[in-house]
Amino acid sequence: MKRTGLGDLEHQVLLATLRLRGEAYSVSVVREIEKRTGRSPAQSAVFIALRRLEEKGLLTSRLADAAGESGRPRRYFDPTPAGLERLSEMRRSLLRLWDGITAELGGVG
C-alpha cells in the first residue's frame, strides 16, 4: 500500500459505502461486508474506520435527523471524488497484479 496507506478493513468499508449508495452507516456496512464476504468485521472497528476515512478526505458524511430507531440523528457516509479515485486506483493496481496468473490458481478463484 502506498501514499496514506489504506488497511484491508478501510478498503472494504470504502467499497461498501459505494454499494450502499447513501445508506452507509456502521450497521449497514457490517451487514454488507458480511453478505459479500461471509466474514463479519467488528462493528466498532467499522464505526471508527468510517470516521477515519472521513478525516482522510475519502468519505463525506451527512446527518439524517431522527433516522435511527432511537429517534436520534444518524450519520450516513458517501465516497468523495477523492475516495472514488482512490478505489479505482487500487482496483487498477490489483488488476495489474492479477494479470496473467489466473491459470496458476486453477479453479480456486
Add this chain to the structure above:
Amino acid sequence: MNRMIRWLLGRRFGQADARMFLDELDEGHRSRLEADGRQAADRWLRKERRRALLLGVVGLFRGRPRRAPLRKEGLRHPSYSGRSNVEYLVHDLRFGLRTLRKRPLFAALVIGTLGLGIGASTTVFSLVNGILLQNMSYARPGELVTIWQTYPEWSDDALLSEAWDKIGFSWPQFLDFRGRTRAFRDVAVHRNRTMTLTGAGTPTTLDMGEASAGLFPMLGISPYLGRAFLPGEEGPGAPHLVLLSHALWSTRFGSDPDIVGRSVTLDGESFEIIGVLPPEVRVHSTLFNLFGSSIDAGERAVWVPVFFDRRGSPGGHVLEAMGRLAPGVSRAQALSELDVILRGDRSPAELAFRLTSPRDEVVARYRAPLLLFLAAAALLLVIACANVATLLLGEAIDRRGEIATRVALGAGRLRIAQQLLVESLMLGVLGSLVGMALTPLGVRGFVSLGPALPRLAEVGVDWNVLLAAVAIGVAGAVLFGFAPAFLQHRDSIRSSSMGERRWHLGRGARLQATLVSAELALTMLLLVTAGLLGKSLMNLSLVDPGFRGDRVATVRAEIPRSHFPDHAAQMRFCRAALQSVESVLGVVRAGAIDGLPFPGRISGTTYTIEGRAPEDGGEIIARRHLASSGYFETMGIPLLAGRLYSEGDPGGDADRTVLINETMARRYWHWPQKSPVGATILEGPPPIAIASTVSANRYWIIGVVGDVRERHLLEDPLPMVYRPLSDISVFGDFSIVARTPGAAEALVPLMREAIRAVDPGIPLSQETTIAALQASSTAAERFRVVLVAAFGSLATLLALVGVFGVTARTVSQRTREMGIRMALGAQSRRLIQMVAMGTLRAGGIGIGIGLLGALAVNRLLVAFFYGTAPWDAWVYSSAFLLLGLLCAVAAVVAAARLARLEPMRVLNEQ
C-alpha cells in the same frame, strides 16, 4: 461500561457520534437477536463493547491533534497533553472528588478522624490561648502588675503556708505608698464583696466591687455613660456613689439612657448612679480565690468607692493592689522602691513584695492542668494523623494497580505526585473544615459543661486558632497522607510492573503495621494516664471529710460591726437567725460556724497546756473555729468524748468552754489512753500565757469531736479548737447550716427568707449546699479525669478504626496469596495463625512501647495523682487488657474471614 465507551469515543469524535455509536451497537444487537438468537447476540455485544473500549483507548493515542512523537517529549499522560497547570489542577480536584465519592466510607473515616483530632486540639488550644496566652483586655497590659505583700516566715508554717505569698494591702498602707511612689505611674486597689439590691424588683445579692478612685483610669476603662470615680471619692466617709456594670444596666434597668443621676438602694442605703461601665469589664479578685474554692470571673454588677462606709476595718490587709509601672522602670526597681517605702524596719523575712502580671496572677494555678490537656489533645491529634496515614497508605496499596496503569500509559512521576498531593490536600482541607466546625462546638460545650476556670468567659475561637487548624490539617495530610503514599508508589512508578503487585506488599504494609503500633502506643499512654487520674479521683471520693454533707444547706450572713450598735446586738441577731432557720418547716437541725469546710479558714492560734512545760509538748498551734453545738449535730461530726456546749448559759466563765478535735487529743494527750476532757488550755505562747493571771484566756476542754478536713480533702487534719458561738466579737460573718430529710437545694431559699425575716439589711452570700461545696473542692480533679478519659476513649476509638482497618485490608490484599498457598496444600490453620500473629505482633509491640512510655510520662505527672503510684499495676493491666482485647478481636475477625476462603473461588475471582 457504556459510559466509559462514550467518554472514550466522545474525546475522539464528539459526544453526538459517541451516542450514535451506542445506538448503532443496540441496533446491531437487535438484528442479531432476530437472526442468531439471544445467546449469540449477547456474546456479540460483549465482544463489541470490549473491542470498542480497546479501540477507544488506542484512539486516544491516534487521535492526538498534534502528532508529537511520544518518546522524544518524555513520558506524558496522554489525556493531559497541551493543558495548562490550572487545567491539571482542576482535573486533579475533580478526579480526587470522584475517587472520594466512590469510597464514601474511606473518605468519611479519613475526614472524620482528621476532623476529630483537629477539633479536639483546637478546642483545647482555644482554651489555652484564651486563658493562658491572651493578655487581659486592659490598656497596655504589659505595664500592669499586681502587687502583693509576702510574709516569707509563714512559708514553713503548717497553718499559714497557704497564704504566705498573698497578703493584701491595708488602706493606710496603700495611701502611704500611693503618695510616695515614683516607680509606678499609677496604683489602685480593689476588693469584692456582695451587696443586696432592693427597690427595683426582687432583692438580689450582687457581686460588688470596691475600687479606689484611680482604678478605672489606670486600666484604661472609660465609662460607657456618665463618669468614673473622681480623686477623693474613696476611703472611709466617701460619698455613696455607684457605677453600674453594662450587664446590670441592660438587664435590670432596661438600658435606660437617663439612668445617670438616679439612685438605687444597696444594703438598705441609697447610692447615686454616676455612670455605667462598658460591656465586658473584668477585674479579677484572686485573694477571694484563696478563701473560696469557686472561681472569680471578675465580673462585678456594681462598683462603689472602696471603704465608703467604714465597713470592715481599713486596717485589714484585704485590698488587692495593682499598679502601672512608670516608663522605663523595671519590676526589680519597683520592688526595691516598695521595700524602701513600706518595709520600714522589718526584715526581708518578715515582709517582702511580689509583682506579677494580672494575667499570670489569675491563671497561675491552672497552668499545669491546662498544659496537661494540651498535651493530651496533641497526642490525640498525633493518633488521628497516624490513623489517617494508615488509611491512606492502605488506600495507596490498593491503588497500586491504578497508578501502575497510568504510568504504563505515560503518566510522568511529577504528574502522579501532583495527583496524590492534590488528593491528600483535599482530605486535609476537608478534615480541617470538620475540625473548624467542631471547634466552636467544643469550646461552647466546654464553657457550659466543663469546670470553672478563670477567664473562661473570655475564651473564644479566633482566627489564629482556625488558621492553626487548617495548617495542622494540611500539614498532617501532606506529612501523613501524601508522603507515605508517594513512597509507596515510587516503586510502582519506577518499575510499573503490574504483574508483581499482588505478590509483594513490601514497605507499605510494614509501614502500616508500624503506624498501628505507634497509634496503640499513644493510646496506651492516654488510657493509662486517664486510668491513674480516675483512680486518684476515686481515692479522693473515698476520703472521709469527717462530716456528712448530703442534705445540708447553708447560707452565709455578714454581721458587720457597723451595722450593729454593740456586741450584744450582734449576738442577738445570730441567735435569732439560727432560731428562725430552725423553725423552717423541714429543718431537722441547724447550727452555725464562722467558716465552713471547703474553703475553710486559715487562722491559727497558739495555746499552752496548763501545767505542762513547753518542752513536754505544752505548746499547741491549732486552728480555731467558733461553732454552735448544733453545727456538729447538723454536719454529723461525731462527739467522741465528753459533751457539747450547753447552749443557753451565755456569759461568764461558763462560756469559756472549748471542744477539741481528735487529732489534737491524740497528739497532745495520747487519747484514747488519756482523756483531755477537763484539762485547761491557755491562749497564747507559753511565756505570756503562764505569766498572765487574767482568767479571760483560760479554756476548759469539755469534749472531743471527730476530725474534719476543711481546706482540701487531701490535707492531714490539724489540731483544732472549737469555741462557742457566743464569742462573737472576733468574727464578721458566719454560716448557718441546716439539715433536712428532703432535698437540700430546696431548703436554701427558705433559709434565706428566714434570715431576712430577722433583719432584711443583712448581706447574704454562699447560698448553696454542703454537697456542692464538697464537690467544688474536687472539681479540678474530676475535670482532669473527664477530659483525659474523653481523650483516651476517642483515642481508643481511633485505634479501633486503625487496627480493624489495617487487618481488614491485609486480609483483602493477601486473599490471593492465601488462595494460592491453600491450593498448594498449605494448612489453612497455619495461614490463619500467620495473619493473626501479624496483627498481634503489631499490637503487642505498640502496647509494649505504650506501657514503657506511660511509665516514663506518668512519673512526671505524679503531682496529679492521689493515693496511687504512677506505676499502679491495676491501671496498667486494665489498659493492657482493653487494648490487647481489641487487637485479639481484630485478629480473630481477620482469621475468621480467611477461614471462610475457598481457594479455587479466590483464584477464579482474581
